Amino acid sequence: MRGARTAALGALSLLLALAGPVGCAGDTAEPRRTLTVLGPWTGAEQQPFEELLGLFEAEHGVSVEYQGTTANREVLLSGLLAGDPPDIAVLPVLGDLVDYEREGFLEPLDKGVVDEEEYDGGPWLAQPAGMEERHWIPVKVDLKSIVWYRKGTEPDLARADADRWCVGMGSDATSGWPGSDWIEDILLQRSGPEVYADWVTGEMEWTDRPVVEAWETWGEFMSGGGGRAAREALATDHRGPEGGDGLLFGTGPGGGCDLEHQGSFARHLYGPRAPEADFVPSPRLLPGAADRDGRDREVSADFAAMFRESPEAQDLMRFLASRRAQRVWAKDEAAWARGEIPFFSAHEGVGEERYPAGGGDTVSRRIVRELEEARRLCLDASDVMPPMIRRVFYEKVLEFLADPGQDPTGLLERIQEVQEESGRQYVQRFRRKPDRLDQVCR
Known part of the structure; x- marks a missing residue:
């Protein structure tokens, strides 16, 4: 049994797709x-x-x-x-x-x-x-459909071009997730919660038009300034400079900018300058939002x-x-x-x-x-997705930013292939389709 557990857990460390039911060592009926x-x-x-x-x-x-x-x-x-x-x-x-x-x-x-x-x-x-x-x-x-700015500098939609945004993709082993947040929020604000939930739970393919349009919208936005914003995002940590106060109050590439699409937890990154940060709901500034006063979050x-x-x-x-x-x-x-x-x-x-x-x-x-x-x-869509799909999602976000003007279809086809393969593996192991995750949007 120990060998079976070791083999299963080895697979888990790679794909979180284990080889069979196992228990936990140290289980006991004695009070702990x-x-x-x-x-x-x-x-x-x-x-x-x-x-x-x-x-x-x-x-x-x-x-x-x-x-x-x-x-x-x-x-x-x-x-x-x-x-x-x-x-x-x-x-x-x-x-x-x-x-x-x-x-x-x-x-x-x-x-x-x-x-x-x-x-x-x-x-x-x-x-x-x-x-x-x-x-x-x-x-x-945490609330994620928000945009942070420095108090006293009320953001103006007419001037919210990519050069003014704090965007960093770096995050150790999970680099790319800040970009997935952009795409997810754009899809939600463009297409609504029903489409969003279908995409998250695999009922909608990655190559379906609403998903493609969300990637294209973000790509067009990040292509501003000849793609400089995208290049800086790839070279920037989302936490900002080491020892600094986050991107919004930082210096250097990606720092000292005016707007940051980041969750409510971002104030912990701002350190002692957190009281200087304020926010507006993201639909007011997000590229492609269908309703600037939208109430989906x-x-x-x-x-x-x-x-x-x-x-x-x-x-x-x-x-x-x-x-x-x-x-x-x-x-x-x-x-x-x-x-x-x-x-x-x-x-x-x-x-x-x-x-x-x-x-x-x-x-x-x-x-x-x-x-x-x-x-x-x-x-959050990527948080809900199976680990393999989430990992490929992050990878393709980084590949997309390397050339944000590209047609994202090829990247999305690859994610769709991984999703379908994951579904086939599940059916082979459990002899049934995975149950749909309910209440993703409520």
């Missing part, structure tokens, strides 16, 4: 008094989460060891390969969690851990239609899932999903006065009223309002 949690938050984002875990420790008498890393997917794969995964892992990509569940790596949550009525306002509980048990919970969300989420089952792990999952914990994590006005940037919750118990109305962080209040008042919220 120490829990390990793997998450994506480091630095300023890590501290408030660890404070939240400290509250759980004090109330439950359980020690929790948190490991924060921007390479949490790779760290998790390493733990699985060694037969020693964390008790709980928080991942920003739902597509990976779907694969983990299909391969038997995730433990189902107890009944009552998730109060589904508390998440009626969005797509946060999306899962394959045939999945009966819950295996993950949304613990943090792209969002992302971080999902917690249990890789080792124990009463303590179930308790921690229940705690993280609770209204009380979500409100504690969102902080209070005293924390905001210290300059701490709050997180945003999918929980309906953490609404706009939780954030200061004046004299404090009014930007956060407006972000919550966007989440609450959107016509439809749609999960």
Whole structure:
């Protein structure tokens, strides 16, 4: 069995397409008094989460060891390969969690851990239609259909050419995802949530006209200035210069620009200059948007899932999903006065009223309002896609930017081939088609 697990996990590290159902080493019926949690938050984002875990420790008498890393997917794969995964892992990509569940790596949550009525306002509980048990919970969300600018420099649509935008494709092992965000948001604002959801779930081909037009729109935009914007984007890290305050407040190539299409988490990149940043909804400035006052918004989420089952792990999952914990994590006005940037919750118990109305962080209040008042919220497309397809998507974004004036059809045909091959492999292994992910847009 150990050899079978090793072989399966080797395949997982490459494609997240494993060779068969396996378990986790170390499973035991004995209570676990120490829990390990793997998450994506480091630095300023890590501290408030660890404070939240400290509250759980004090109330439950359980020690929790948190490991924060921007390479949490790779760290998790390493733990699985060694037969020693964390008790709980928080991942920003739902597509990976779907694969983990299909391969038997995730433990189902107890009944009552998730109060589904508390998440009626969005797509946060999306899962394959045939999945009966819950295996993950949304613990943090971000708004992505926004454009940041420096306060006092209100953006003008007539002057929003590519040279004024902060665009960087660099992101370590996942370079290219900032470009996928552009294409996804353009598609959503041009064609609407129904077309968007069909594309995300594989019901629409990558070579269908709405998808091609979204790539062409972005390519035409990035071709401005003889393609200089595209070349700089390929050579720029989305986080900005080392030791700087993000692209919006940075210097050098791609830095010190005027507009940035980036999620609500971008303020963590802006460091001490975050209070100087403001935003407008992306339809007002996005190239090709059909309705400048459109109310559809792209969002992302971080999902917690249990890789080792124990009463303590179930308790921690229940705690993280609770209204009380979500409100504690969102902080209070005293924390905001210290300059701490709050997180945003999918929980309906953490609404706009939780954030200061004046004299404090009014930007956060407006972000919550966007989440609450959107016509439809749609999960980040690449986060939802299977890992192989997501990886090729990012690669083709980079290839496209190398020549943004090219016809994208050839690149999209390649992604479509990978999608079809992935579907065939699934049918061969499971003797049925994969269940469609429901509630991608809601």
